[in-house]
Amino acid sequence: MFRRLGRFLAALALTAATTVACVTLTAGAAQADGCYTWGRTLAQGASGEDVRQLQIRVAGYPGYGAVLTLDGAYGPATRSAVIRFQQAYGLPADGIAGPQTFNRLYALQDDDCTPANFSYPxxxxxxxxxxxxxVSASTARFNALVSMWKLQAMRHALGDVAIAISSSFRSYACNSAVGGASNSRHLYGDGVDLVGSPxxxxxxxxxRNHGFGQILGPGYPDHNDHTHVAAVGGWSAPNCGI
Known part of the structure; x- marks a missing residue:
């Protein structure tokens, strides 16, 4: 917690210094990070692994009913997701990912690239x-990482309230033991069951606003005691108007 706080304060100091000096910095001048450090400003038309890394972190901001493609191409959908992320955190909402946007992302993530409020365990x-x-272990782990960033966006939109997770990745053995569906998204690493408050x-x-292609909740068979979200699969929560 103290490491994240220190990094966040350093990021704020850097942004303030940039404003006072009236200097336009490149993304390389942003705070370095233990997970991933961007080396250039990114805007529509850019492509590469640095764009894909940005897409992972703004995957929770695609807009209602949309899912952001993580293809490393900075197209209109990525620009719109960046704008929503910037708006959510009070940044200039220009759709260009530069030092202020990167510094906010650095403040939100831990050195293993997970967002501050969720973890692999x-x-x-x-x-x-x-x-x-x-899927392979590496793919399941990656899918879980993307789900965490979506949940981080959702958590912030709900007022930074804690979101409790009762179940996520399952092997076939674990899935069978709990009576999970044979095609459960838990087997792919992106399925997450949410409980508690809200x-x-x-x-x-x-x-619905945070990139989940599958939402199953109250009114859907066997989902009255949790809400399930995943990457793909459709929405059904009849008791909730979905």
């Missing part, structure tokens, strides 16, 4: 090496 209570599911319906309704 939270999304894997089944098999710590991520093996045994429908209400299940509030979670399901908010999830």
């Amino acid at each position: 939270e999304l894997n209570k089944c098999n710590s090496d991520w093996s045994g599911g429908a 209400s299940f319906c509030r979670l399901a309704q908010q999830a």
Whole structure:
């Protein structure tokens, strides 16, 4: 927590210094980070791994009913997601990812690239090496990372309230043990079951804005005691108007 606070304060100081000096910095002048450091300002038309890394972190800002493609191409959808991220954190909303945007992302993430309020162990209570599911261990872990960034966006939109996770990645053995569906998104690493407060319906309704292609909640069979979100699969929470 103290490391994140220190990094956040340093980021604020850097932004303030930039404003006072009236100097336009390149992204390389932004605060360095233990996870990933961007080396250039990114805008529509750019492409590359640095764009894909940005897309992962703004995957929770695609707009209602949309899912952001993580293809490394800075197109209109990525620009719109960056604008929504900037608006959410009170930054100049120009759709250009520069030092202020990167510094905010650095302040939000830990050195293992997970967002500040979620962790790999939270999304894997089944098999710590991520093996045994429908995809490779590395793919399952990556899918979980993207889900965490979507949940981070959702959490912030809900007023930075804590979101509790009851189940996420499952191997086939774990999925069978809990009676999960044979095609469950938990097997892919991106399925997440949410419990606690806010209400299940509030979670399901908010999830529509944060890149979840699958939302299952109250009124859907066996989902009255949680809200399930995942990358793909459709929405159904009849008791919540979804």
